Amino acid sequence: MSKNEEMANPGIDPSFWRGMTQPRISRRQALGYAGAGALSTLLWDTMAGASSLPNASMGTKSWWAKQKLHHTVNFANWPYYIDVLKGKHPSLEHFTSTTGIAVNYSEVIQDNASFYQKIRPSLAAGQSTGYDIIVMTSNNPQLGYLIELGWLVPLDHAMMTNYEKNAGPLIKSPSWDPGNKYTMAWQSGWTAVGYNSKLVKSPGNSVDILFSKKYAGRVGMMSDVNELGSVGLLAIGVEPATSTEKDWSKAATKLQLQKSDGIVAGYYDQSYIEHLKNGDTVVSQVWSGDIFQADLNSKYKDLVLMIPQEGAMLWTDNMCIPIHAANPKDAMTIMDYYYGPQAQAVVEYYNDYICPVPSAKQALLHPSGWEATALRSLKTEIGLAYSVTADSSIVFPTPQRVKESKNYYQFKSQEEINAWNALFLPIIQGA
Amino acid sequence: MERSVPTHHPRSIGRSHSRAKWGKRLSPYLLSLPAGLWLLLLFLVPLFIMLSMSLKTCSPASGQCYMTWNWGELPHQVSLYRAQFYTSLLFAACATLIDLVISFPIAYWIAFYGGRRKNFFLIMLLVPFFVSFIIRTLVWEFILSNNGFVLSFLRNSHLVSANFHVLGTGFAVIAGLAYNYLPFTALPLYVAIERIDRRVLDAAHDLYANRRAAFMRVILPLAVPGIFAAFLLTFIPAFGDYVNQEILGGTANTMIGTVIQNQFLINSDYAGGASLSVVLLAVSLIGIWAYARVLGSRAIEEYI
Numbered sequence: 001m002s003k004n005e006e007m008a009n010p011g012i013d014p015s016f017w018r019g020m021t022q023p024r025i026s027r028r029q030a031l032g033y034a035g036a037g038a039l040s041t042l043l044w045d046t047m048a049g050a051s052s053l054p055n056a057s058m059g060t061k062s063w064w065a066k067q068k069l070h071h072t073v074n075f076a077n078w079p080y081y082i083d084v085l086k087g088k089h090p091s092l093e094h095f096t097s098t099t100g101i102a103v104n105y106s107e108v109i110q111d112n113a114s115f116y117q118k119i120r121p122s123l124a125a126g127q128s129t130g131y132d133i134i135v136m137t138s139n140n141p142q143l144g145y146l147i148e149l150g151w152l153v154p155l156d157h158a159m160m161t162n163y164e165k166n167a168g169p170l171i172k173s174p175s176w177d178p179g180n181k182y183t184m185a186w187q188s189g190w191t192a193v194g195y196n197s198k199l200v201k202s203p204g205n206s207v208d209i210l211f212s213k214k215y216a217g218r219v220g221m222m223s224d225v226n227e228l229g230s231v232g233l234l235a236i237g238v239e240p241a242t243s244t245e246k247d248w249s250k251a252a253t254k255l256q257l258q259k260s261d262g263i264v265a266g267y268y269d270q271s272y273i274e275h276l277k278n279g280d281t282v283v284s285q286v287w288s289g290d291i292f293q294a295d296l297n298s299k300y301k302d303l304v305l306m307i308p309q310e311g312a313m314l315w316t317d318n319m320c321i322p323i324h325a326a327n328p329k330d331a332m333t334i335m336d337y338y339y340g341p342q343a344q345a346v347v348e349y350y351n352d353y354i355c356p357v358p359s360a361k362q363a364l365l366h367p368s369g370w371e372a373t374a375l376r377s378l379k380t381e382i383g384l385a386y387s388v389t390a391d392s393s394i395v396f397p398t399p400q401r402v403k404e405s406k407n408y409y410q411f412k413s414q415e416e417i418n419a420w421n422a423l424f425l426p427i428i429q430g431a
Numbered sequence: 432m433e434r435s436v437p438t439h440h441p442r443s444i445g446r447s448h449s450r451a452k453w454g455k456r457l458s459p460y461l462l463s464l465p466a467g468l469w470l471l472l473l474f475l476v477p478l479f480i481m482l483s484m485s486l487k488t489c490s491p492a493s494g495q496c497y498m499t500w501n502w503g504e505l506p507h508q509v510s511l512y513r514a515q516f517y518t519s520l521l522f523a524a525c526a527t528l529i530d531l532v533i534s535f536p537i538a539y540w541i542a543f544y545g546g547r548r549k550n551f552f553l554i555m556l557l558v559p560f561f562v563s564f565i566i567r568t569l570v571w572e573f574i575l576s577n578n579g580f581v582l583s584f585l586r587n588s589h590l591v592s593a594n595f596h597v598l599g600t601g602f603a604v605i606a607g608l609a610y611n612y613l614p615f616t617a618l619p620l621y622v623a624i625e626r627i628d629r630r631v632l633d634a635a636h637d638l639y640a641n642r643r644a645a646f647m648r649v650i651l652p653l654a655v656p657g658i659f660a661a662f663l664l665t666f667i668p669a670f671g672d673y674v675n676q677e678i679l680g681g682t683a684n685t686m687i688g689t690v691i692q693n694q695f696l697i698n699s700d701y702a703g704g705a706s707l708s709v710v711l712l713a714v715s716l717i718g719i720w721a722y723a724r725v726l727g728s729r730a731i732e733e734y735i
Contacts, residue, residue, distance in 0.1 A: 114697045120494050145492035217594065264682050266599065278578050280598075417491070425698060426511050428682075429690050 058323065059154030072102045073330035076115075076131040078317065079107040079270055080293055081187065083350035083378060090374035091346040095337050101330050106131075111224055111269040112140035119322065123151045128324040132331040135186050138176045139226050139315040139408040141417050143183070146320065152182040153321040159332040160184070162339035168358045170402060171316055175410070183318035184335050187289070187353035190312035190394070190405060191227050194276060194286030198302040207235050207308045209283055211254070216263045220275050220284030221255075223267040227313070228255065229424045230408055231285055234310040241407040245419055252423040259427060267428045276303060288312070288394050292352035296382050305394070314354075314405035342371035349375055349382065349389050355396055364390040478712070484705035491699035505706040512690050512707060519686040520714075522601065522676075523669035526608035530616035530665050531658065533609075538620035539650075542627075553621065560614050568607055568678045572598060575679070599681025607675035615664040623657020624650070656726050663722055667715045687711060 057063045082105070083091050092103045109115045116136075119129040123146075136143040146152050157164075163184055171185035193210060195203050203209055210219055210231065222228055230240045232251030243251075258264055265281045273290045275281045277300050291305040319338075321331050337343055344360035345367065355361070364386045367375050375386065393401050411417045460467075485505055489496040509516070541552045559567070574581055575597040585591045597603050627650060635645040673688030680686070687707060694704030 111697075113699070117696055117699060120699075124494055141491070149493055217596075259682060262683070266682055278576070280577050280596075414491070421698065421700075422511070425693075429512075429515070429685050429693050 059156075061156075061158075064156040064158070064329075067329040069101065069329050069333070070327045071100050071330065072104070073133065073327050073334055074104045074106070074131045075133045075331075075334065076106055076108050077133075077135045077186070078109045080273070080290055081107070081135075081317075081351060081353075083346050083374070085374075085378055085381060090378065091338075091343045094346075094370050094374065095334055095343070099333060099337070101333060103334065109135060110271075112137050112142045113224070114269075116142040116145065123149075123322060123324075126324065128326055129322045132321060132325040132327045133319050133335065134322055135317045135319055136183075137315050137317050138174065139230075139313070140224070141411060143176060143318060143320075144411075146322070147177065147182055151323050153323055153325060153328055154181055155184070155321070155335075156329075156332050159329075160336050160339075162336045166339050166341060166344075166357045166359055168356055170354070170397075171356045174316065177318070183320045184339070185356045186317045186319050186338070187347075187351065187356065188314065188316040189353040190288040190307065190314055191222070191231070192286060192288055192312040193283065193306045193308055194291045195283045195304055195306065196276065196279070196302050197304045199282045203283075203304070203306055205306060205309050207231055207310050209306075210285065211235060211258050211263060212283075213261060213263060215283050216261065218265050218280070218282045219258075219263050220272045220281035221258075221264050221267050222272060222285045223269050223428050225421055225424045225428065226408055227285060228267070228428060229420060230313050230406070232424075233409075234308070234313075234406065237310070239406065240313070240409050243409055245416075248420060248423050252427065255424070255427050287353075289351045289353035292394070293350070296384075311404060311406040313408060314402070315408065342367075342369060345371050346374045346378070348395055349378055349386060352389060352392065352395050354394070358396060361390045361396045481705050481708055481712075485702055485709050487702050489699065489701040494699060494701075496701060501702065504702050505709065508703045508706040509710060512687060515685050515687045515690050516710070518601075518684055519670050519688065522605050522608060522684070522686060523666050523672075525605045526612060526669050527616070527662055527666045529605070529609040530613050531620075531661060534613065534617040534620050534661065535654075535658075538617055538624050542621055542624040556617055557614055564611060565674060565678075568611065568674055571603075571607060571610070572678050575603065598679060599683075601680070601684040603679040604676050604684055604686070607679045608669045608672060611672075611675060612665045612669050615668070616661040619660040619664060620654065620657045623654045623660070627653045659722055659726055663718060667718060670715065671711055 082089050089105060092105055096102055115134075119131070119134070122129045136146065157180075160180075163180070167185075171188060173179050174183075174185070177183045193203075193207060195209065197203075200209070200215070209215070210221070212219075221231075229248065229251060232255040233240045233243050233247060236247070236250050236254055238247045238251070266275065268275060268284075272281070272284050272286065273294060276284045276286070277294060286305065288305060291303050294300040294303045319335050321328050325331060338347070339357055341357055341359040341363035344355055344357040345363035348355045348360055349364060363371060364375070367386070379386075389395050409420075411420070483498065484496065486498060486500050486502065487496040488499040488501055537556065541549055541556075545552050573579060576582070577596050577598065582591070582595065582597065586593060586595065631649055631653070632645060635649045640648065671688045671691075673686060673692050676684065676686040676689050677692075680689075688711075691704050691707045691711070694700040694707065
């Protein structure tokens with residue numbers, strides 16, 4: 001009898017729990033959201049053509065003459081790319097104090113492809129991305145897409161006085177943007193090999209270390225298809241810049257084998273450096289400046305940069321102004337500010353990438369103005385002599401070193417990009 | 432269970448008769464119109480868009496897509512990512528099995544022995560899941576990381592080798608899936624077991640069934656719809672899941688959900704992503720169809 005009573009009053013009505021899980025509704029809702037997304041893409045498909053056309057006069061002399069300073073600028077950049085002192089950026093602070101332009105500096109770019117994917121819907125819909133400056137890499141197709149589609153504001157050369165005076169030959173009027181119509185370099189760098197010298201005793205001087213079974217499961221590779229494919233080409237002894245589709249598939253086989261042998265710990269975006277720091281990986285593909293920055297912390301002193309004998313890939317990150325940016329004139333102001341040797345000296349002392357301004361070397365060795373104060377306070381944290389950076393061939397490269405570095409393959413058509421992706425993407429997102 | 436049988440009124444004749452006949456014919460459709468519209472707008476239209484997307488060619492630069500009737504994309508994508516489909520199937524199946532094995536005793540115990548504290552026990556089961564899905568998974572990543580306190584302790588006490596790691600392995604992904612989808616298994620099971628009429632069990636004992644026989648021949652068969660519902664509710668989302676793999680997995684165990692996500696959000700390959708989604712959906716629909724065939728569509732309504 002008591003059992004029957006219990007049955008009549010079984011605690012909570014089971015339908016309540018059914019309601020709690022609500023799978024039927026939630027699945028439909030999920031499909032509904034998917035539907036809304038798909039519908040919006042459908043609409044966007046039909047409208048994009050019309051609304052994404054930029055204003056024809058944009059970027060002309062008369063257009064720039066009409067622009068005004070708004071005393072604010074939104075700067076989207078990659079992490080670990082600017083001087084940092086106790087959570088602040090001395091070079092940005094000096095810029096704000098002299099020009100009155102407040103800088104919203106956000107480190108939101110982790111890789112070119114996914115960042116492009118984030119800003120593209122706004123650009124296609126004719127809206128502002130929310131950023132006045134974005135930084136895109138020369139080795140990826142996305143920068144080319146932005147230029148081809150007219151989604152970048154042509155720069156105002158009248159506001160590029162520092163640039164004209166100080167920009168180095170490495171980045172002035174580069175192949176990807178002749179005459180600097182749309183871009184100014186932020187920094188350049190090499191994609192090379194980094195390793196933990198405490199755990200890797202005989203690194204040698206070749207990219208072969210990335211394929212060595214000795215470090216199985218502890219090798220970090222990059223999730224960027226261009227970086228991954230290029231190192232594969234170097235490993236099979238082919239110049240990436242002059243490679244053919246046949247070479248690509250050979251490189252892909254080599255990389256596929258590297259993965260199936262269990263050598264690769266992971267394919268990483270900017271997070272590769274964290275994995276190298278915390279010991280998940282002991283050897284990794286790295287970007288040159290990151291290792292120097294990591295070395296600043298005594299915990300990571302063992303990380304070493306190796307420029308392999310096969311060569312290191314040379315790239316440049318470029319500042320550019322996406323269309324519909326709210327503050328283009330403020331953007332021009334800060335872009336040119338970073339072509340002053342003083343500002344570059346402060347940035348370089350911290351980040352150790354390739355400096356776009358050769359004269360920053362002198363500013364770093366003999367600081368005199370505001371940069372002397374900024375550098376002095378940075379030195380309390382970094383603890384290295386200015387000359388370590390100034391004399392580094394990684395920061396101020398000799399012409400010989402530049403000549404030895406390797407260029408990426410320049411894609412000539414979308415078909416080539418697709419062929420490249422079809423070979424290397426399945427490795428990165430492989431099973 | 433009983434169905435309402437439409438009764439034919441003997442006095443409805445002539446003109447009113449034909450009108451009534453029309454009305455009678457149309458009424459089921461009219462009554463199901465809201466549900467039909469819902470399905471059309473939120474299921475069939477998106478499905479159609481996804482299907483058509485898989486036949487288009489999209490520009491990775493502008494993101495614009497043009498219909499090119501590219502039927503080759505689907506088999507091409509499947510051949511490229513077949514292994515990831517198998518991985519997903521395997522992981523989802525393992526996670527579902529683990530969940531069933533863990534949940535059944537729990538649900539059984541709460542339903543039969545929970546007494547007046549049933550609600551309390553159910554809430555206890557659910558409390559961990561009040562925290563967001565992503566955060567729970569990220570915390571597991573933190574706990575199980577190579578230099579995290581668990582592995583550091585195990586390594587320092589020489590219980591595991593220096594190279595031992597959990598993150599990045601298929602085991603970690605399966606464990607994450609099993610953990611995250613546990614309530615989706617436990618609750619339908621509880622509902623199914625809870626509604627088993629105790630008198631049937633009494634009858635089994637009266638007929639000299641021992642406990643084992645009563646369980647195997649009475650409780651388990653009666654819980655089968657719940658088991659199947661739990662299976663669907665766990666397996667289907669786990670099959671398409673990418674969060675666990677992204678956070679806990681490594682390079683050798685990419686699931687199809689991760690590939691789809693990358694195709695859409697990184698590689699701008701909408702046609703490829705849509706093709707893979709179509710296949711994923713087809714597999715899920717086959718599961719639901721099989722369920723409906725075996726247990727009847729009514730049973731789905733009861734539990735889902």
